[in-house]
Amino acid sequence: MIDTIFIERGVVNHSRTQSIKSKFKNPTIIEVDRYQEIFNKRSQNFRIQKQNPALILAKKHDNFVLPAPSGFGLASTRNFYFSHMYNCIYDCRYCFLQGMYSSANYVIFVNFEDFFDEIEQSIQANGAKDLTFFSGYDCDSLAFENITGFAESILPLFKSYPKVDLEFRTKSVQLEPLKSGLPIANCIVAFSLMPEELAKRLDKKAPSIKRRINAIEKLAARGWPIGLRFDPLIYSKDWKQLYKGLLMEIMHRVPREAIHSISHGPLRYPKKMYQDITKLYPEELLFSLPMSENNSYVDYGVDVENEMAEFLIKNLKNYVEEEKIFQCVVQA
């Protein structure tokens, strides 16, 4: 539970600040000038902060919409992302956020309307088609929805642009407002997945795979387009057996018509980020296993990556059309 909320002076009276504040019981409120005063400062310790993150409510001033990093997109010609929140309530051991920020506090930008304005400008500037916008690059899109109401606020915007896709990427089983709302054909709910045995070790504080598949099943039944994200693919001695089991479970439970897209990507870090994360968790089994350094990245090596990708495609081919399967690889 959040015990402290730091609030930028400029948004103290913002209606969304008031609404978010009211969701917590007696938090200590501390005013700050700018969120950068407290977020991501030198000598902060992500690992210790992660044990009790504070909430920071702030205003974002620019760069609301950015081109998606290479390897993050799907079939669209142009991919963009936006982050109304920095950091995540889950603590997945492979997550790049722990190497990107020295702070584990959650930042929420309360000026959603400025995001929406810039998203709309980007849509219009790009012909209002063949575009995908990704939410959930610097956070989980839905995990904090009952606090922020962000998804609920943004859905009407995309409803009016049917040729532009919006992807919520999540591990959350918090299904509102999707479960009670009418599905929107261009709004994809994409779940990150890995075999339960691995998730138990690595997806700390996140819902189990079983619960995620239950959530997918419910949303698919409601008619929401579903994305399956096997990113990162985690290697293990028995990975074929583990992933086969996971795929079988999904294919058995989720009707193929509900699948919008499937993407997969290898475990891969920029060298500096890998060093920072391994320093943070030197006792972590994931980082004690052999990895190779290629160009400026640390990964499993091209042979393992290809073998895993081919295995996945081969096993999914009878489930969905190959055009719906994408490989997401960060390019060196």
Place this chain on the structure above:
Amino acid sequence: MVSDRSKVDVSNVEPTVCWVVALKSEAKPIISYFELDHQSGNNIFPIYRNDKLGHSLIISGVGQINAAAATTYLASESDAPPWAAWINLGIAGSMDGEIGKLYQGIKVINPTKEKVFFPGYRFSKIVSLAEIQTLDYPAPVKKNGVLHDMEASGFIDFATRFSCNELVFSFKVVSDNSEQDMKLIDKRMVNSLIGNRLQQLDALLDKIITLSKLEKQRLQIPDEVEEVFKQFHFSVTRRNQLIQKLRKWKIQFPNRSISHLVKEAKTAADVIRNIDDALTDLKFDWT
């Protein structure tokens, strides 16, 4: 004595808790509680220690510059490891705070130098959280929920160079407020204000020491590394590589030494290569 301090793990003789306190009257209850001994031969800042419990305390004198200098001095004198917890304890003024109540400063401002800090892991279940303004002179507080002190900012500015931000703490006991003038403060009162908060401080220390141990676990160099360093010449880069690889080795084989891999080596590079080869042969077995 509030509780039995013998329950504290004394296996670690390095100082894990470094106290920086402005006045002797503020320090006395801590010196007595932790049975700290005065270290002779130092006339700049008096230092007290109990190596068994892992506590060091320095009396800084009043003011930010004194607090910063004393913090640096204690770090050097005690050879404090990077997992040491640093605590600034003292009295503070408030407008609306209850006299004798303990607060943890989670935002510390130095209005003169326009500096702001957000120190420490927050212990909101044990202690109230507050904003502290560090001033160069005693002045009455004019804002609710804010404390005035004269050291916290200088202390934090320097303590965060020796440990991570989350292990640096400022705890303040309210000594005066809008209803009780600061002129009434005397040594006996200060001693009593701090002394009355020992039980709460003890509860905080249990948590702080747990965090410090976690950080020690993360940062401590495996003992075996020093042994290997003695046998071969390692450049700085290779030293770091060895530390990193030995940490990986210990995750995979917590009870196995690398002595056989060292024995086969003729140079530092061989040692690293041998460990690397042994690790590369590993299978990704998660079970």
